Amino acid sequence: MSSTEVSGILENSKELDRIRKEQEEVLVEINKMHKKLQATPEVVEKPGDNSLSRLKVLYTHAKDLSESEVTISSMLLTQLDALLPSGPPGQLRRRMGNDPKRKRMKTDSDISRISNNVRSQLEACANLKGEQVAARVRLDEADKDEWFVVKVLHFDKETREFEVLDEEPGDDDEGGGQRKYKLPMSRIIPFPKRNDLSNVQDFPTGSQVLAVYPGTTALYKATVVNGHRKRKTDDYLLEFDDDEENGSLPKRTVHFQKVVPLPEESRQ
Incomplete structure (x- = not known):
């Protein structure tokens, strides 16, 4: 084994480490953007907002890094295969194949999992x-x-x-x-689904929500008067803004399926 061959392996290993560190940094930025868009999805409609453009740039960068990871990993495998002996002494080949470091050089990267999450969200929308x-x-x-x-x-x-x-x-x-x-x-x-209570959000007393006003199909801003429900399927007791009667806000009962989180733009 020549020093040139070893040097080539070491250089590719360093490059692979650099790529993975950069991938982690990009993933952090992507996750930040996801949280921002989930919390305030309406921000993309504001003039001058570049959230979606920024997210596209991050995904493109992540894709390029993932492809670079595959390329460098393939080069390392080729270099190692050329140096490993063939035939019975291949026990060394099997040991290297079980090396945890080698297992980390995978094509099913974190970027792919994020892409799968986005596809899952789109499927959930289609299922509505x-x-x-x-x-x-x-x-x-x-x-x-x-x-x-x-x-x-x-x-x-x-x-x-x-x-x-x-x-x-x-x-x-x-x-x-x-x-x-x-x-x-x-x-x-x-809206929350009666047959799937796993994702039903609890709104504690004092929370501001968006709820269907009784007897209508319109939703208005309201405050939770009693959020201490025994079951997720119990109704909420709410006070709707601008619903004053005789100088006070009446308490109205609203089914849990007609109560959703108050969007950020309505918190004014």
């Missing part, structure tokens, strides 16, 4: 077809956005847009009849 969800819609250019209950007709994975149907438009809707809208993911909030 036929379900009722909360949607933020601007009925008129001069009006403010309003939240109300709609039915999901379709989710386009390419454009990441929902097609939804307002089944019960208000009396002041001059268009009359049911109306369809196309909305981005950031304007949709799924």
Whole structure:
């Protein structure tokens, strides 16, 4: 084994370590962006926001690093195979194959797992077809956005847009009849499902939420009066903003399936 051959292996090993460290840094940045978009999805609609562009750059960088990792790993395998003896003395080859360091040089990288998470989120959106969800819609250019209950007709994975149907438009809707809208993911909030309580969020007393006002299909900002429920399926007792009667806010009961987290832009 020549010193040149050993030097080549060491250089590629150092490069592989550098790539993996850079991958970890990129993953941290991607996770930060994911948390930001999950907490405030509406930020992507603000003028001048570059969150999605930044996320695309990070994913592209992560993909390039993953491909570089595969290339360097393949080079190292080729170099090592050329130096290992063939035939019966191949016991050394088997020991090296079980080396934990070699196991870390894998193509199923963390980047692939993140991509799978994104695909899972898109699949979850596609599975909302036929379900009722909360949607933020601007009925008129001069009006403010309003939240109300709609039915999901379709989710386009390419454009990441929902097609939804307002089944019960208000009396002041001059268009009359049911109306369809196309909305981005950031304007949709799924309701909790009775048959899947694992993801049902608990809202403690004093929490601000978005809830369907009793007897309507509209959602308004409300405060949880009693969040100490014995079961996840119990109703919430809420006080809706601007719902004053005789100088006080009446307490209204709302089913847990009609209560969702208050979006960041509504916390004003």
